[in-house]
Amino acid sequence: MKQLLPLLIEWYRENKRDxxxxxxxxxxxxxxxxxxxxxxxVEAVKPYYERFLAALPAIKDLAEAEEExxxxxxxxxxxxxxxxxxxxxxxxxxxEYGGALPADYEKLRSLKGIGTYTAGAIASIAFGLPHAAVDxxxxxxxxxxxxxxxxxxxxxxxxxxxxxxxxxxxxxIASDVNEGWMEVGxxxxxxxxEPKCGICPFREYCGAYRQxxxxxxxxxxxxxxxxxxxxxxxxxxxGKRVALRKRGPGLLANLxxxxxxxAEISLPSLLHLWGILDGEITPMRHRKHIxxxxxxxxxxxxxxxxxxxxxxxxxxxxxxITEEYALPSAFRAVWAEGRKKLQ
DNA sequence: AACTCGGGGCC
DNA sequence: GGCCCAGAGTT
Numbered sequence: 001m002k003q004l005l006p007l008l009i010e011w012y013r014e015n016k017r018d019x020x021x022x023x024x025x026x027x028x029x030x031x032x033x034x035x036x037x038x039x040x041x042v043e044a045v046k047p048y049y050e051r052f053l054a055a056l057p058a059i060k061d062l063a064e065a066e067e068e069x070x071x072x073x074x075x076x077x078x079x080x081x082x083x084x085x086x087x088x089x090x091x092x093x094x095x096e097y098g099g100a101l102p103a104d105y106e107k108l109r110s111l112k113g114i115g116t117y118t119a120g121a122i123a124s125i126a127f128g129l130p131h132a133a134v135d136x137x138x139x140x141x142x143x144x145x146x147x148x149x150x151x152x153x154x155x156x157x158x159x160x161x162x163x164x165x166x167x168x169x170x171x172x173i174a175s176d177v178n179e180g181w182m183e184v185g186x187x188x189x190x191x192x193x194e195p196k197c198g199i200c201p202f203r204e205y206c207g208a209y210r211q212x213x214x215x216x217x218x219x220x221x222x223x224x225x226x227x228x229x230x231x232x233x234x235x236x237x238x239g240k241r242v243a244l245r246k247r248g249p250g251l252l253a254n255l256x257x258x259x260x261x262x263a264e265i266s267l268p269s270l271l272h273l274w275g276i277l278d279g280e281i282t283p284m285r286h287r288k289h290i291x292x293x294x295x296x297x298x299x300x301x302x303x304x305x306x307x308x309x310x311x312x313x314x315x316x317x318x319x320x321i322t323e324e325y326a327l328p329s330a331f332r333a334v335w336a337e338g339r340k341k342l343q
Numbered sequence: 344a345a346c347t348c349g350g351g352g353c354c
Numbered sequence: 355g356g357c358c359c360a361g362a363g364t365t
Contacts (some may be wrong), residue, residue: 034360034361035361037361038359038360038361039358039361041358042360045360079361079362085362085363112362112363113362113363114362115361115362116361116362117360117361117362118360118361118362121360136359136360178360185360186359186360191357192356192357192358
């Protein structure tokens with residue numbers, strides 16, 4: 001490992017992409033970028049990152065923000081507990097650290113939403129501390145170079161590589177080494193049999209390349225099959241306003257949704273449960289939405305009613321919903337179709 | 344150690 | 355249709 005680092009650092013300094021969060025050492029901005037980038041691609045993050053910082057430029061602003069606002073700023077990015085945890089952490093930071101992220105790995109690690117990867121990333125990038133940041137990119141690259149057949153999904157594997165790296169890291173190089181391995185993984189050592197070995201600076205040192213077994217690495221365990229849920233989704237309107245409901249804990253926690261229910265009962269029965277007895281039903285397009293572990297098959301309906309009283313909904317004008325209420329992507333297509341019909 | 348938690352872009 | 359992504363929290 002150690003003899004590869006000078007090459008890595010040189011390659012990284014020459015080839016790193018110009019990303020918004022690489023133009024700052026502000027710990028808050030580094031932190032935000034790392035949270036947004038969890039399981040999320042760089043291109044998806046960019047516009048969210050800029051918008052979030054414009055709205056909440058400092059940790060104090062995040063700590064004091066309304067939950068509606070932070071969810072709206074995260075709308076469409078997914079894994080919404082990330083931003084709720086981040087706000088909790090911001091409040092911890094205001095109370096315990098005077099409003100500044102602590103320059104200490106264990107203290108970072110103790111903050112809500114900051115795990116081993118993110119603590120290592122912030123410690124090294126923002127504070128120049130000698131900690132490793134082992135993400136999926138790093139595991140893929142190192143498993144190929146060193147022909148390591150450990151399952152990269154296992155905690156033990158991540159721990160192994162974290163220690164391997166920290167044996168050779170100093171504060172001086174930790175940031176570039178961590179970002180360097182990630183950059184190799186993100187731009188050259190790609191998953192799915194499409195790595196660009198032809199331009200890889202580590203080709204001659206790469207065990208998997210030399211043995212022509214790149215496609216066999218990294219090793220990872222089986223994944224669980226996705227379950228299917230059938231839903232009835234209703235664009236419910238009185239002709240001017242639209243019904244919205246706030247979700248509870250679990251999937252898409254605390255976000256807003258169009259009224260919906262299971263497919264086990266009829267639509268008129270469902271409407272009846274909501275106190276809608278005069279619903280005028282027009283079918284809309286059937287839609288499918290795929291999450292990581294669940295698939296929603298949605299039977300969608302446009303329903304016109306006069307009875308908005310005594311319903312479990314918030315009745316809002318469409319413009320207000322668009323501007324203020326976080327509606328997850330699963331409902332976006334049916335929302336757009338319903339809104340079009342409304343006009 | 345296994346599950347839950349989003350969304351999109353690529354093949 | 356399956357892939358995976360700058361993972362963390364809960365059980």
